[in-house]
Amino acid sequence: MTRLSTLPLLAVALTVCLPGQVRAAADEAPAVVAPENLAELIAKAKSPGQKAFLTYCATCHQPNGKGVPGAFPPLAKSPWIKGDPxxxxxxILNGLQGEIMVLDKPFNAQMPPxxxxxxxxxxxxxxxxxxxxxxxxxxAVDEKRVAELRKDASKRAEYxxxxxxxxxxxxxxxxxxxxxxxxxxxxKGxxxxLPDFDKMEPDAAGHLPGGKxxxxxxxxxxxxxVVLVAKLILPAENDYNFAMASDDGARLFVDGNLLIENDGIHPADHLLERRIVLPAGEHDLRVEYFEYKGHEQLFVGLKGKDIGRVDLTDWVFNVGKAKQVYPPIPLTATDGEAVIYRNFIEGANPRGIGVGYPGGVNQCWDADILNVAMIWRGDFMDASRHWNGRGQGFQPPMGDHVLKPAEGYPLAVLESNDTPWPAVKMAKLETAKDGAKATYEYLERDSAYRFKGYQLKGSERIPEFRYTYGDLEVFDRxxxxxxxxxGLSRAxxxxxxxxxxxxILYLRAAAGESIQPVEGGFQVGKSFKVVADWPMALIRxxxxxxxxxxxxxxxxEGGAKLEFAYQWTD
Amino acid sequence: MAILAVAGLLAPFLAEGGEASQEDFYQLVSIPAPEGAVMEVSAIELLPGKKLAVADRRGDIYVVENAYGVPDQEPKFTLFASGLHEPLGLAWKDGWLYATQRPELTRMKDEDGDGRADIFETVNDQWSIKGDYHEYAWGSRHDKDGNIWVALCLTGSSSSQDPYRGWCVRITPEGEMIPTASGLRSPGGIGFDRKGEVFYTDNQGLWNGSSSLKHLKPGSFQGNPNGNIWFDLASPAWERPPDPPFTDDGSRIATERENIPNFVPPAVVLPHGKLGQSPTGIACVEADGKFGPFDGQLMVGEQTFSEVQRIFLEEVNGVYQGAAFPFLKGFKSGNIAVRFDDEAGVLFVGGSDRGWGARGGQRFNLERVDFTGQTPFEIQEMRARPDGFELVFTAPVDPKTAGDPASYGMEAWTYLYRKAYGSPEVDQATPKITGATVAEDGKSVRLVIEGLVKGHVHQLTANGVRSAKGLPVWHPVAYYTLNEIPGS
Structure with a gap:
């Protein structure tokens, strides 16, 4: 063990200041039983069913069946509990994975078998x-049904x-x-x-017992x-807002009147809406739809004062965008110091290192490719995705004006002016998983580069990243x-x-749709300028x-120093 | 905290036949996190000067002073580093604090002496991640050669979609990565036994009939074949093991050990549901009795049940095996990290239940376990013998009950070894205890047993045994994994 002086010796106050962190939310979680209580509850269970539930299920779903928001879905009044057991x-036998909606809240954590x-x-x-x-x-659920399904379950290796x-x-x-x-x-066709379906003979027809x-x-x-027809029962006379999205063309009729039309071949990328007043009672709903090739998607929804929002289709438009259930945990540079966030950041490879600087500019430095992946303005990062539940997925920057000023690896030795910039390669492995064929693609990192970490510099604790490129040692700040x-200056x-x-060794300082030499540097597309004095620069x-x-x-001269800046121009 | 100093004095001595309670022997003391901090403890390390380094899942590392419960000294937290990616291992060496975080092994130093790290040096980042939350990287402390061992969870805990998922790698002091073992599934912790051998815990799931403690022998195969696809890339000094059978019904580990030369069977099975559900960190007790008579044994964290189990290990025919005992319960969250202080004889435990439920009920915990000085009457050791087991108790036994075979019970079973998730207990057997002889030391009992089954978990109960003072065994159950039966 070495001297103690490398460790903080000065005692600080009991409550420390947490730079870059919002005081989140230990107490936002719902009341759960204290440890002794769950064991006690198990001991005091009034029925074998309650005992089994408390023993195997309640650590996650909670003894009161209310689950934990964002982590474990509630069982109380959940439609998942209803109907066919x-x-x-x-x-329960084989486990469950994938995103599910329970009582309008999304959950996404594997439930182990x-x-x-x-x-x-x-x-x-x-x-x-x-x-x-x-x-x-x-x-009630009969034990024999479990026994029967267990015969299938043992054959299933997957959730x-x-x-x-x-x-x-x-x-x-x-x-x-x-x-x-x-x-x-x-x-068929x-x-x-959209054709005039009424003049055509259907190739098939039937009833949709699911009701959607x-x-x-x-x-x-x-x-x-497809032509879909149904009776729509409305509880009261009211303003009703209908919405439709489709891939490809569709029309929506109520009581024979065309409400919404979106004909032709197109993705289901936007919602068309129409508000009308309808009386209480029964109405004729009709949807005409065609699918050319590719995705087949139809969304029809309805909103009204007495019925709230009802999604009438099995596919729901934009369900992905409704995912955010956690209160945001915005990270901010505080006390004049930069804040660092290493996690899965959308727009960068998995080894992204977010840096929020004092003054509302930010970057994500990508330790997979040793280069800045993104810069942006405004708020830095929202940590709520990664600091709730199991923290699944990539989180995009929280702010705006997101730019990717320089793509791929930063440095390359080019044999000639025509030698292309080395690409970031994906490696592919074809193999067998559990005896079945599988193909895995993963980032194949350039072995000439090794990431060496960073040092926090100055009173603002600004990270200076370090890596090696062959025998060269590079500092990037x-x-x-x-x-x-x-803008952001870069050294x-x-x-x-x-x-x-x-x-010849080159730095690729920028990439974009167009690059023009301008006064004091280079204009890249419309959105940013590289401020630099580089008469020898090559635009390819x-x-x-x-x-x-x-x-x-x-x-x-034993090395080089390049100083320049990225400046927003929009 | 002041109570602790006198706890040993206050603890009531157990009356004959009185019911043992944990507080009489071991006390769990919470070390409250700084106000407002969400300190989901993921790693704990000891620092010079009786301080702790505590990492959490949000990527912060705190230095904690006064964590030992000295009267009138409140714990103090200093934020040493932040912004790391879910660190799951801490190690202190030569003035550097090493952290195994998801993408890399990093070492940190406070160069300017302000109490906060400013140098973050990447020691090695040569394993892959692709953005899956299950890509956990569990780091050990330094081994005797200065290596840090990193246990890498499978992608989604099921497949191996980028290099070295499902492997253990060693990072040398020079920063090179050495692929060391394959066949891991979903580790929950990594640590050493008293000889410096490396063990990890692996969780029940695909190819894992039950959770267990496994021995990371270099060149070994740990049972889950999905990561073996990287042998060409890893090009280690040993051959890719043949695949186990991909049948629905599966095989048994004891059988496949014969077919797969490098297969190292789980050293100690922690029977799923009986002894926890999610084993985590590993700490070896080495305290000259300051933590009770358990020197050389392993403490294993348990997340779901909020417990700590106790492990006795031995080596038979070159294979590690031993017994698991229930030990401490009632922790306040899902235990992840455990760290034992040999000098003080205390165990630090911390964790979080985020994303994975725990009985503890609190979102996160940092606790210290103090020994009161009063030793529980327990089965201290359980060793395999050619025709049975030898038990050592923590106190002299009552010769009458301890010498009566009827005071004991034994059942044995194993698990399917197969690609499906988990396994029921199968191949049940009831070995018969035909003899129980108390040794001259008055603390050891030799059990003679007919029908031991190689490869099975042997559950021993000792409900009828009493100590010389008439006390029942505090935890009268042990689970011995009999990988090998010693020769006579």
Whole structure:
């Protein structure tokens, strides 16, 4: 052990200041039982079902069945509990993964299989307990049904995928579901616009017992048309807002009147809306739809004062954008110091290192490719995705004016002016997983580069990143540019005399759709300018619509220093 | 905290036949986090000067002073570093604090003496990540050669979609990465035994019938074949093991050990559901009795049940095996990190239940376990013998009950070894205890047993045994994994 002086010896106050952190939310979590209590509750359980539930399920779903927001879904009054218990039995036996919606809240954490630890009787009684507790009023579950499904379960090595399970056991519709008598007519045909379906003979027709609208009827994936008709029951006279999105064309009619039309071939990328007043009672709803090729998607929704929002289709437009359930945890540079956030940042490779500088400019430095991946203005990062639940997925920057000023690796030795800039490569491995074929693609990092970390410099604790490129040692530091135009200055210091390879060492300082020399530097597209004095810089075209800005570097004096800046121009 | 100093005096001595309670022997003392901090403890390390380094899942590292419960000294937290990517290992060496974080092994130093790290040096980042939350990297402390061992979880805990998921790698002092073992699934902690051998905990799941403690012998295969696809890339000094059978019904580890030369079987199975559900950190007790008579044994954290289990290890025919005992319960969150202070004889435990439920009920915890000085009557050691087991108790036994085979019970089982998730207990057997002889030392009992099964977990119960003072065994159950039966 070495001297203590390298460690903080000065005592600080009991409550420390947490730079860059918002005081989040230990106490936002719902009340859960104290440790002794769960053990005590198990000991005091009034029925075998309650005991099994408390023993195997309650650590996550909580003894009161309310779950933990953002982590474990509630069981109390959940539609997932209702109807055919096989949905639940199968999920318990083999586990469940994938995003699910429970009582309008998304959840996405694997539920591990419990089939190897819970007996048939325990699963049946626990489910019976869950299905008759906290307002749930469903039938008891028979042990024999568990035993039967267990025979299938042992053959399954994978978790159930949520979509797969719901296709087998759709969630029951609410009691006040507004559609009745949902029927369809199916037409084969290579339509590029909606035809007059009434003049055509359907190739198939039928009833949709699930009660929801869908265009995925199982007859065809491409080149077909569908007419859906149903009775729409409205509880009161009111303003109703209808919404529709489709891939490809569709029309929505109510009582024979065309409300919304979006004909032609297109993705389901926007919502069309129409507000009308409708009386209480029964109305005729009709949707005409065609699918040319590719995705087949239809969304029809309805909003009204008495019915709230009702999604009438099995596919829901933009469900992805409704994902954010956690209160934001914005990270901010405080006390004049930069804040660092290492995590999965959207727009960078997995080794992204976010840096929020004092003054509202930010960057993400990508330790996979040793280069700045993004710069942006305004707020830095929202940590709520990664600091809740299991922290799944990539989180984009919180602010705006996001730029990717320099793509790929920063340095390269080029044999000639025509040698292309080395690409960031993906490696591919074809293999077998559990005896089945699988192909995995992953980033193949350039072995000439090694990331060496960073040092926090100055009173602002600004990180200076360090890496090696062959025998060269490189320091890369970005910081707020100062002045009236927002920007980041960048200092790249290279030490050493020998670059890896034969040719000229270049820095790729920028890449974009177009690069023009301008007063004091180079304009890149419309959005930013590289402020630099580089008479020797090379502007090259890459393919038809991209250009790159290359700066030759001489190592004759044992290294080089490049100082420049990225400045927003929009 | 002042109570602790006198706890040993206050603890009531157990009356004959009185019910043992944990507080009589071990006290759990919470060390409260700084106000407002969400300190989801993921690693704990000891620092010079009786300080702790505590990492959390949000990427902060605190230096904690006064964590030992000295009267009138409140714990003090200093934020040493922040912005790391879910660090799951800390190690102090030569003035540097090493942190194994998701993308890399980093070492940190406070160069300017303001109490906060300013140098973050990447020691090695040569394993892959692709953005899956399950890509955990669990780092050990330094081994005797200065290496840090890193156990890498499979992608999504099931497949190996980029290099070295499902492997253990060693990072040398020079910063090079040495692929060291394959076959890992979902580790929850990594640590050393008293000889410096490396062990990790692996969680029940694909190819893991139950959670267990496994021995990371260099060149070993740990059972899950999905990471073996990287042998060409890793090009280690040993051959890629043949695949186990991909059948639904599966095989048994004891069988496949015969077919797969490098297969090192789990040293100690922690029977799923019986002894926790999610084992985590590993700490070896070495305290000259200051933590009770358990020197050389391992403490293993348990997240779901908020517990700490106790492990006795031995080596038989070159293979590690031993017994797992229930030990401490009632921690306040899902235990992840454990760290034992040999000098003080105290165990530090911390964790979080975020994303993975725990019985503790609190979102995160940092706790210290103090020994009261009163030793519980326990099965201290359980060793395999050619025809049975030898038990050592922590106190002299009552010769009558301890010498009666009827005071004991034994059941044995194993698990399916297969690609599906987990396994029921299978191949149940009931070995018969035919003899129980108390040794001259008055603390050891030799059990003679008919029907030991190689490869099975042997559950021993000792409900009828009493100490010389008439006390029942505090935890009268042990789970011995009999990988090898010693020769006579």
């Amino acid at each position: 096989e949905r639940l039995i199968r999920m 419990q089939g190897q630890i819970m007996s048939d009787a325990e699963i049946a009684t626990a489910l019976t307990y869950v299905r008759s507790s906290w307002g749930n009023k469903e039938d 159930w995928d949520a979509e797969e399970l719901l296709a087998l056991y759709p969630l029951p519709l609410p009691d006040d579901w507004p559609l009745r008598q949902v029927n369809y007519r199916f037409y 290579s339509f590029k616009k 609208l869908t265009v995925d009827l199982g007859h065809a994936k491409d080149e077909y048309g 970005l910081e707020p540019a100062g002045g009236t135009t927002p 790249l210091s290279i030490q050493g005399t020998k670059a890896p390879g034969d040719g 075209s890459v393919g038809k619509d991209r250009q790159e800005l290359l700066v030759p570097i001489s190592l004759a």
